Amino acid sequence: MKIFRRRDKGMDSKYLNRMIIGLGHGLIRTRDFILNKEYGVSTQDAMDSLSIWIGRELMKTMLENGVVNVRDSDERLVNGLMGVINLADELDVEVKNDHIKLVVQKCLICPKRIGGYDLEGNTACPVGGVLTGAISYARGIDPTVTKNRLQTAEICHIEMEYNT
Amino acid sequence: MSPEEKLVLTSNYDFNELKTQQFPNVIEKQVLLQISKHNHISVAVLLQKLSVVSKAINKPIDKDSLLGIVDKYIEKGIINKHMVNLEKEKSIYNSGMNLRGDVM
Numbered sequence: 001m002k003i004f005r006r007r008d009k010g011m012d013s014k015y016l017n018r019m020i021i022g023l024g025h026g027l028i029r030t031r032d033f034i035l036n037k038e039y040g041v042s043t044q045d046a047m048d049s050l051s052i053w054i055g056r057e058l059m060k061t062m063l064e065n066g067v068v069n070v071r072d073s074d075e076r077l078v079n080g081l082m083g084v085i086n087l088a089d090e091l092d093v094e095v096k097n098d099h100i101k102l103v104v105q106k107c108l109i110c111p112k113r114i115g116g117y118d119l120e121g122n123t124a125c126p127v128g129g130v131l132t133g134a135i136s137y138a139r140g141i142d143p144t145v146t147k148n149r150l151q152t153a154e155i156c157h158i159e160m161e162y163n164t
Numbered sequence: 165m166s167p168e169e170k171l172v173l174t175s176n177y178d179f180n181e182l183k184t185q186q187f188p189n190v191i192e193k194q195v196l197l198q199i200s201k202h203n204h205i206s207v208a209v210l211l212q213k214l215s216v217v218s219k220a221i222n223k224p225i226d227k228d229s230l231l232g233i234v235d236k237y238i239e240k241g242i243i244n245k246h247m248v249n250l251e252k253e254k255s256i257y258n259s260g261m262n263l264r265g266d267v268m
Contacts, residue, residue, distance in 0.1 A: 033220035040197050045190050049220045056222070136222070 015084045018057045022133075026053025043122040051126035055133025058084065063138065070138050074100060081134050085109075087127060102131065102158040128158040135160075191217060191225060195233045199247050206249040207231070 027050065033039055034046040041049075058081065062068050068080035074095045082091060089106035104127055111117050111124050188196060191214065198213045199205055210230060218225045237243040 029222070030220040032216045036216070038201075039194060039216070045193070048190055052221055133222075 012084075015058060015061060018061045019054050019085070022054035022057030023050065025057070026050040029053060043119075043124045047124045047126050048129040048132075051129025052133035052136075054126070055081075055130035055135075056137040057133075058130070059134035059137040062134075068138065070140075072138075074135060077135055077138055078102075078131060081131070085130075087130070091127075098161055100131075100135075100160040102127070102160075104156040104158065107156065125156060125158075127156065128160065131158075132160055190221060191223070191229075192233050192237070195230065196237065196242065199234075199243060204247065204249050207234075210248070 030046070030049040030053075034041045034049060059068075059077070062080055062084060063070065067084060068077050072080070075093050078091065078093050081087065086108045088104045088108050091105070092103040094101040106113075107125075107127065108114055109126060112119050194214060194217050195210065198210055202209070207227060207230060211225070211227065214225045214230065234243060234248055238245060
């Protein structure tokens with residue numbers, strides 16, 4: 001029998017672990033919603049809901065490690081997030097009052113572009129949910145993904161509002 | 165196209181007119197979907213249905229925000245006033261009960 005022991009993999013491994021923890025917690029929180037046919041949940045709805053919890057867990061870890069601060073601007077929070085997980089080659093953020101617009105180019109977590117999977121005509125973009133979860137955790141408020149214009153594997157536009 | 169047809173299409177994200185304007189978010193979609201499934205749904209029942217969504221996305225949904233969504237889609241011509249039973253809620257409030265049925 002071979003025993004595998006924990007090796008220090010540094011920060012990257014820590015964030016990966018926390019993402020998986022967020023996924024598990026998210027599944028518990030969302031199960032009555034995403035597994036219930038009555039709610040007609042699309043793949044994108046399910047991904048939005050689940051990835052919120054991944055984003056929250058990531059931001060929690062970032063704050064614990066001093067990567068960002070709760071007083072940081074939204075742009076700085078997103079930039080900090082980009083530093084710990086490679087969301088995309090290019091992510092443009094525009095913040096106006098309570099409205100955040102994101103343009104994602106060359107997404108690095110796209111199940112289709114990077115994963116190479118056939119999404120069978122669906123979308124399953126985690127970016128909006130991850131960012132929504134991360135920002136809401138830092139701010140103590142609850143933004144909502146209001147608009148997703150996803151051209152899978154190309155350029156995706158995502159909008160969030162704090163007061164919806 | 166009838167409001168009922170528009171409602172079903174919108175709640176399934178298939179209403180092209182809305183795609184170019186504002187896509188319904190996950191809460192709005194559920195409001196539209198639940199209204200399309202039930203005839204004369206009350207605000208109390210809608211709130212009860214939405215409590216599952218609220219837990220899933222960690223966002224409280226209160227009566228005011230729900231009525232705001234209903235008004236928004238009434239203005240857009242997606243929801244007809246008669247589809248949501250608003251009057252009944254007023255009588256519940258007036259009788260001294262809140263939407264969960266607890267005595268205030």
